[in-house]
Amino acid sequence: MRIKDVVLGQYIRSPDGTQPSYLLTPWGEQITRVRVMGTVVDKFLREDQNYATLRIDDGSETVSIRGWQEAAKELEKFSLGDIIDVIGRIREFNGEIYLTPELLIRVEDPNWELVRELEIIAMRREAIAAGVRPKFIKVETGGPDIAASRDVTEAAEAEEEPLPVVSDELKKKVAIAIEKLDTGSGVEPITIANELNLSLSQINDALRVMFVEGDVFEPAAGKFRLAR
Template identity: 80%
Template sequence: MKIEDIVLGRYIRSPDGTQPSFLLTPWGEQVTRVRVMGTLVDKFIREDQNYATLRIDDGSETISLRAWQEGAKEFDKFNLGDTVDVIGRVREFQGEIYLTPELLIRVEDLNWELVRELEIIATRREAIAAGVRPKFARLEPKELKITATQEVGTEAAEAEEEPLPVVPDELKKKVAIAIDKLDTGSGVEPIKIANELNLSLSQVNDILRVMFVEGDVFEPTAGKFRLAR
């Protein structure tokens, strides 16, 4: 799909965690994994190579690819200007939708860009012929709340990016120690960290947000955090 289909979608989480999270695209598709092709326009690899990001652009929008640990080292193989084909899982953190790549390939023959474009056009024509009308407007991440007479809403709301809070290094270290202590292999929920450190949940969420952006933690599954090491 086009990158705009992803970043203009709505990331929906089950409020109790019993259902898998998914992305509701402007075309009404519910997806957890996507395939996109674009040009690498930005690259960041942390000095310890345990966290890296790439940003790709396909002419419709841009999206961030994020990786930790061994996955981060793979990003070093790619250079600005490369055209890449990506299969990745859709993730969302603090309002930003991004991808964690499962497959990342450099495209040597740029004719494949035209092939991909034609594939997407054909798919969209089929959807339109079936009566689907896309809703291209930026949608907020939202918890899944469905009743017998209510479907998932698709009304748009412009999401404003909040500035990162100022978090002392001491608090980040305490959260890192708590995660290291509580993590049994699948990650730790923020509420458990809050209880361990006697902090409010909002404080812990702010700290995790900063640590996530700085590459110190990652989210292996929605709502759980692990140390990037």
Template identity: 35%
Template sequence: MAQMRERMTAVRASISDITNGSYSDDNGPHVVSPFGVELRRVVVVGFVIDKFYREGDDSGKKRFESITVDDGTDTIGVKVWGEEDASVLEGVKESILALVIGKVRQYNDEVYLIPEIVRELTDPNFMSLHLMERYKAVLNRSGISLPDTTEQQQELLTTTPSATITGKLANDILAYIRLEAPPEGIPLKDIVAYFEKKGQDSEKVQTKVFNLVAEGALNEVSIGQFCTSDI
């Protein structure tokens, strides 16, 4: 019996990670982002600023439908061909905030996405969640093991995130960074290592750091280097 091929994990990205990256078809279509993250199957969040539709005809030309998504860093086309595939974009309207899960492709030097899921998002806080998860993808390169978005987690991608709750751990992280961070910021791996020695779970510390960035309490001076916003 043929072995089932494992589905690629989806990595959260900004659109500029894709459009400013280096595309290649070697070992399958993918983009390497400016931060060195390999992007094959991605999650992006942005506003639908345009929608195009063309019916198929008797000459064999397939139905074609596309949307353009803008996340503030750049825009990208999301394209489908054929009746069955076009159903993914059914009901998608201009001006909505949307989550897109899709595969990276290129044609005539244009990088675009073939969508698997396109969902409207009604909570603008989802952009903050997306930003935090994107940090995780980038920070994999810093030597810290961070989870990708697995297929089993896809349903969670379309749920509304709960409000960020600050507490003792958040205050301890801020106090530590204020005390220890040089002007160029302190590496996330050092923050995690410090609090692991105090008995904290590494994943909990990472998530809290991302929450503090989204809240504006921390600044990312450079990739993976953090300082408090009041410094």
């Protein structure tokens, strides 16, 4: 799952505490644990070494992984720049979604990030074919301060934005441009717009539709590649 689909989900607690809490994702899934992969972009270890956090980024969003006591010792083994595959329980505190780790694996080959992205795209295509459309939640995020555990994401009400109408011809042109311009790290929308002599808004609309339909993906924020 993309980290974006986790942090933009809605954390649901049982009103009377008799049922387990769960996350309602933008795709309508109800989950209590998740598997994500990303690069460590921040790290904190408390002086007594009984509490540690990592923040990982998969190009779509970032999420905090928090551990106490033995789990803190496991998190301490990782360094900035490491790519890790995480299976964790979903938790929420002060409006922020975070994970408590159950399994942490260091990924040595960065190509596994692409493999994971293609797996996600395949699953999303199946969901779209079944008529599912994501409902993303608007968020406002304060500046990160992992050491003080103050990085808070406050979720607002879910609001579904209709997809723009984009012709198949335009999507085909965008796909051809990406194939031509992509050197391996993805292509920015402005580069595609310049190549096709079209407005940036037209390209952004096309990419948004193609992303939802599973034709393109973002290997890094703001860059797009074809899903082959």
